[in-house]
Each structure stands twice: as structure tokens, then as C-alpha cells.
Amino acid sequence: MKRVVLITGHYWHSKRKAGFHWLGDAFWRQGWEVVFLTAPLSWLSVLRRDYRLAYPVLEEANRLQPIKPNMWSYVWFTPWHPANLRLGMLNHLSRSWFRSYGQLPLPEVESLLKDADLFIFESTPALLLFDRCKQINPRAQYIYRVSDDLRLLNNHSIVLEKEAEVLPKFNLVSVPSQHMYRMFAGLPNIKLHLHGIRKDLFAQDYYNPYPPSEHPHVVFVGNTRFDYDFIDRASQLLPDWQFHIIGPMSNLISRKNIIAYQELPFEATIPYLKYADIALQNLAYSPGSECFTDSLKIIQYTYCQLPIVAPDYLKSSRENMFYYQPGNPDSIRQALIAAQGCDRSQISTENIYDWDELVSEWLGSSFAPVKVTTK
Incomplete structure (x- = not known):
């Protein structure tokens, strides 16, 4: 062996x-x-x-x-x-x-x-x-x-x-x-x-963890570099949208449309990805952060055919990415609305490794x- x-x-x-x-x-x-x-x-x-x-x-x-x-x-x-x-x-x-x-x-x-x-x-x-x-x-x-x-x-x-x-x-x-x-x-x-993913885990059946809603469920999963200013602005701009934050974020503002879950075991996060409407990669910038254009989370979001909202320093050739300028409320709103209108059936998963x-x-x-x- x-x-x-x-x-x-x-x-x-x-x-x-x-x-x-x-x-x-x-x-x-x-x-x-x-x-x-x-x-x-x-x-x-x-x-x-x-x-x-x-x-x-x-x-x-x-x-x-x-x-x-x-x-x-x-x-x-x-x-x-x-x-x-x-x-x-x-x-x-x-x-x-x-x-x-x-x-x-x-x-x-x-x-x-x-x-x-x-x-x-x-x-x-x-x-x-x-x-x-x-x-x-x-x-x-x-x-x-x-x-x-x-x-x-x-x-x-x-x-x-x-x-x-x-x-x-x-x-x-x-x-x-x-x-x-x-x-x-x-x-x-x-x-x-x-990065690859565990396709066998994503292929399993999971219950939908979100309550029924006419408005989007937006999810973030991660543990570092979270842009708190973005979530503060986005949740005010779109008060009917639900923002689900999974990870050890200790300074989240208290607002009824921000739902915090703290850190969950990986497999417990999968239903939140599969049944979300939009994903977030709202990372605060520091030199070298450009490497997150192809992060493991981006790959997982894409495999679930999710439109992804991210800061403009993460621009890439991915067609399911929608960008905002950090600190700019107009561009934040525009990116989220554009993501809502994305045709998810056109998001390709062909080049994703197991x-x-x-x-x-x-x-x-x-x-x-x-x-x-x-x-």
C-alpha cells in the first residue's frame, strides 16, 4: 500500500x-x-x-x-x-x-x-x-x-x-x-x-432549511475576511431579502433580515447552498486577496448554480459573478438585483473537479x- x-x-x-x-x-x-x-x-x-x-x-x-x-x-x-x-x-x-x-x-x-x-x-x-x-x-x-x-x-x-x-x-x-x-x-x-468538491455529498437529498418566501435567500459561508460594511448596507437596501451568514462572525449587526448560524460542520452547510437563491463572496480587501477569485467556496457556489455577488477586485471570467464597489450602496444594490435576475440554468458546472x-x-x-x- x-x-x-x-x-x-x-x-x-x-x-x-x-x-x-x-x-x-x-x-x-x-x-x-x-x-x-x-x-x-x-x-x-x-x-x-x-x-x-x-x-x-x-x-x-x-x-x-x-x-x-x-x-x-x-x-x-x-x-x-x-x-x-x-x-x-x-x-x-x-x-x-x-x-x-x-x-x-x-x-x-x-x-x-x-x-x-x-x-x-x-x-x-x-x-x-x-x-x-x-x-x-x-x-x-x-x-x-x-x-x-x-x-x-x-x-x-x-x-x-x-x-x-x-x-x-x-x-x-x-x-x-x-x-x-x-x-x-x-x-x-x-x-x-x-479546487475540487465532494460531488457525492452535493448529490444527496437534503431538506430545504429556508422558510417559504417571495424574496431571495442570500447565503454566505466562510470564516475570515468578512466585509461587515457590505452586509450592513445590503440588509438595509433590501429589507425584505433574507441574509443567512454561516461562520464565526462575532460582530454582525442585529437586524431582522440577518440570520446568523455561527460555524457549522461542512455537511450541515450543504442544504443552505443547494436551496439558496444568491451566494455572497463579500470579502474585505487586503493585498493579495485577488487569489480568492477561484476559492473553494466559489467552486461550491458555482456547482450549486448560484449567482455570486463579490467585490470588484475579484473580477474574473466567471459568468455567474456580479460585482460591487465596496462601500458604494448603489453598486451593492445593482449587483444584488442583477444576481436575482440571473438565469441559473445557464451556469455551467462542466469544468468542476471531484x-x-x-x-x-x-x-x-x-x-x-x-x-x-x-x-
Whole structure:
């Protein structure tokens, strides 16, 4: 049985299901043994009240946890990890300290890494573990799945430097958006692979969670970068419309047509997508946010043939997108009304991957041969 190690910032049992959860599941269904390695996580995460601490990550730290036959979860908890300390002097002084992160002990899991066939790194500070994995296992194939732009996440400079250093050493660099594809233009090992979805889950029958209404049900699902100003304006402009917000949004204005659900398990959100009339991608801007033109949520919304309302900095070739200028009430209203008039039957879902199809494409492709000299 072949073994894949997914090195990701996500925790397997989190309510937040990201691409790496579905990749791990797809590899397992295709007969691979899966090690889902969560990193980075350290005492710095505790100081910052990392959301993952709501789960038993400290109890499971540095111990292999069986998920099901041939699938393991491993939380790599260390004394520190490379993190932006917010002050230039502290970031400078911490460089040599953080540079040694990849050489910290890997109790219980190192023997599994030694015999793995494939490593898939997510775009996190755990990229500093790349050289260590190469030393342990130089024969394996290595994929870099760039889930996020590290610059957008305000990482410590040493993480950005490590990404630039190891990019050419991967057999494959897989990016999920046109924006990232342009960002890494010129790399011989880069491929554009949009996010997949679990089509089997979306194909199931679900009850309609919305009450009957003559007016649209508008849904947002997410956990970061929520534009509160947009929802304040939109809910006032269209008081008969119902705005359903799913995610840990703590500062939502109280208004009768804003319905907050907090964070739900992924499968519980599917009915809200399938039976919605309009979807929102109302994300607040920060440099690098353009990469969200092809986010996993955009793919899921599109698969449900939903018109999507988004800020104009997310303009793309998608025909089901309707754009507004942030802070401009007229353009917000126009975008929502235009989305309401969209012919949903014309929204194409043909080019959307199932996660199994994406994994099959990876495994069926010829990886670039990379020779890395290690000291």
C-alpha cells in the first residue's frame, strides 16, 4: 500500500473542511495510506488563542491518532514555530531561532515519513520541514499545493524566503487560482488545478432549511475576511431579502433580515447552498486577496448554480459573478438585483473537479524529475 503524507495547517477533526481534508479523503478512497500531519502548532499558538485549540490538539500532540483503517492524524506540537511577531526587531532577532524549526523532533511519526511515497505540502510555515523530509526520504515525490498566498497571510519573512528556495525543488507545484498561476509564472513545475468538491455529498437529498418566501435567500459561508460594511448596507437596501451568514462572525449587526448560524460542520452547510437563491463572496480587501477569485467556496457556489455577488477586485471570467464597489450602496444594490435576475440554468458546472478526479490527475501526470543535493 502506498503512503501519502499531507502536511497542512488544518486539524483533521475540525468543523472547517478545507481542500486538504478532501484530498486526504480522496487518497484514502483510492487505496492509499494517509498521514494527515497538522503543523505548525506551538506555544506561540496558545498565546495567540489559535482556533484549533478548541479541539483536543494538545491532548493528541506528537502522538499518532488512528482515524480509520490506514488513516492517521498527527499534530506536530513544538516549543515554537515561525510566526510574525509584529515588531521588526523581534522578527529580526528570531530568524536563527525560527530557521531551526524544521529540525525539531518528530516523535512517533518519523518512521512513517521515511517510507512514504508522496508528500503534499500546504502553503504554511511548515514549509521549513521540507529539507528535513527530503533528508529522511529523498526517493519520494513532493507536491506543493499552494492553498493560500503566504504574503496575504502576513507570514514571517523566513517563511517567504523558504518558499522561494524550495519551489523549484518540488516535483509539482499545484495552484488553485489563475491569480496564483500568474504569480508563479515561469516555474517549469507549475500546474493550474482548481479546487475540487465532494460531488457525492452535493448529490444527496437534503431538506430545504429556508422558510417559504417571495424574496431571495442570500447565503454566505466562510470564516475570515468578512466585509461587515457590505452586509450592513445590503440588509438595509433590501429589507425584505433574507441574509443567512454561516461562520464565526462575532460582530454582525442585529437586524431582522440577518440570520446568523455561527460555524457549522461542512455537511450541515450543504442544504443552505443547494436551496439558496444568491451566494455572497463579500470579502474585505487586503493585498493579495485577488487569489480568492477561484476559492473553494466559489467552486461550491458555482456547482450549486448560484449567482455570486463579490467585490470588484475579484473580477474574473466567471459568468455567474456580479460585482460591487465596496462601500458604494448603489453598486451593492445593482449587483444584488442583477444576481436575482440571473438565469441559473445557464451556469455551467462542466469544468468542476471531484476531489477524486483531481487526485487521479496528479497520480496520472508525469512529475518533473528533481535532483536535490542535501548536505
